[in-house]
Amino acid sequence: MTEARARVAAFSRPVIIDPLRITVRRGKPKQGLWNFLKPLDWQVWVGTVLAVMLIGAALGLFIVTPWTRNTGSSGSLLRQALYQLWDQIATFLGQGMSYIPPIDSSRVVVLIWLMAAFVITRSYQGALTSLLAVREIPIKIDSIEDFLKAKEFTMIYETSTAFTAYLKNSKTGIFRKLHEANVAGRGQFINMNKMPEALDKKVRKGDFAILAEDLTIKMLLSDDFSRTGECDFHISRERFFPLILCVAGNPSLPIMRGINYRIQKTVEHDLYGQTLRRNANNGTSCLQPVTTITVNEAYDMESLKGLFYLLCAGFAVSLAVFVIEVLHWCGRKAI
Incomplete structure (x- = not known):
């Protein structure tokens, strides 16, 4: 009409x-290219990164306080925070801690963080296995x-x-x-x-x-x-x-x-x-056809190429930092 x-x-x-x-x-x-990131929502990823940074800064602050200087720790707050940040990243990835906090307050902070890291990593591992088997x-x-x-x-x-x-x-x-x-x-x-x-x-x-x-x-x-x-x-x-x-x-x-x-x-x-x-x-x-299917086969490069792209990007950044360090060392030696 x-x-x-x-x-x-x-x-x-x-x-x-x-x-x-x-x-x-x-x-x-x-x-998907970035399927390995899908087990966790972007808000969880941001919260995890902020938590790692906060824990590193807090432990670095504990180390440089006057009542813990007799434990053998030395260096500025920034240096200690970077050391602790690296230590907590390793812990989050399943590695052991190289530094044991000497006081109870810092140990409580580390204990809570380890519990949170355990829940996040186990949840990620379980969901990742399922998502890698899904085809969109x-x-x-x-x-x-x-x-x-x-x-x-x-x-x-x-x-x-x-x-x-x-x-x-x-x-x-x-x-x-x-x-x-x-x-x-x-x-x-x-x-x-x-x-x-x-x-x-x-x-x-x-x-x-x-x-x-x-x-x-x-x-x-x-x-x-x-x-x-x-x-x-x-x-x-x-x-x-x-x-x-x-x-x-x-x-x-x-x-x-x-x-x-x-x-x-x-x-x-x-x-x-x-x-x-x-x-x-x-x-x-055919009114509601599926938009995803599940397969049972070996993971191939197509499934994990996003992870390898991230690895190559990390290598490129580390190489750039290494070149900067070499140039900085050569400059100081020339002076």
Whole structure:
């Protein structure tokens, strides 16, 4: 139903209100680059780093206090804090402590820290083992905004619909951007009877998407699942531009009142919905496909490459620091 059509035709009661959605091919499972960081939330990581720094500074302060100078410790507060910081990092990674606090107050601090470190490390180890076995299935397009950003995709529409007419007349907003993308060659318009072929031959390749009514997409995926037995497509979570589906006729048609009465009874008893569900035998098989899968196989470089990237970055930083130390030593020797 559109304003232009309402001028020349009479419309019945709505049979159904059906929003538009987008369907694309599901991505292939892959490992995230930084999966080894996912067992802990970023707030936990930040809190752990701050705790290590605070413990190092506190123990360094305990060491340089006057009543502990007879323990053999020497050096400034900064130097002692750095020593203790290194010691607590080693403890957090499962190594032994090289320094035993001489006074009870500092020992209480270390005891609490060791208990917290034990809980954090054990929780991390258990969750890491599970996450490394998980493969994420990426979703490239879940909204119109995603489609506009994915320049490699082309959208397939049903030709001569209320939505395509609205796109041509839109002046601002995301629908205007979508129309501009179509003008730039990222849109194809086909008849409804060509949709199953487009889903199988184009969308399945991975660089096409279909924008259609929710019921139309479910029927297409139902037929595809009945034929292949696979859930290869993803339906966007975003719903937009709800379409009012009804019966259109001549304004002078005398039976429109009877049509409205029968449509009302059909809707009240959900006869239309039951008919759709009966025709789409597998309509619900692929509505909520999994977004992650679990595998039982040896860890490969793809699973742990983020950790090796971090290791290489650490080597690069240590090399830079070593060069600075050498240059500093050579400068002092020359003086």
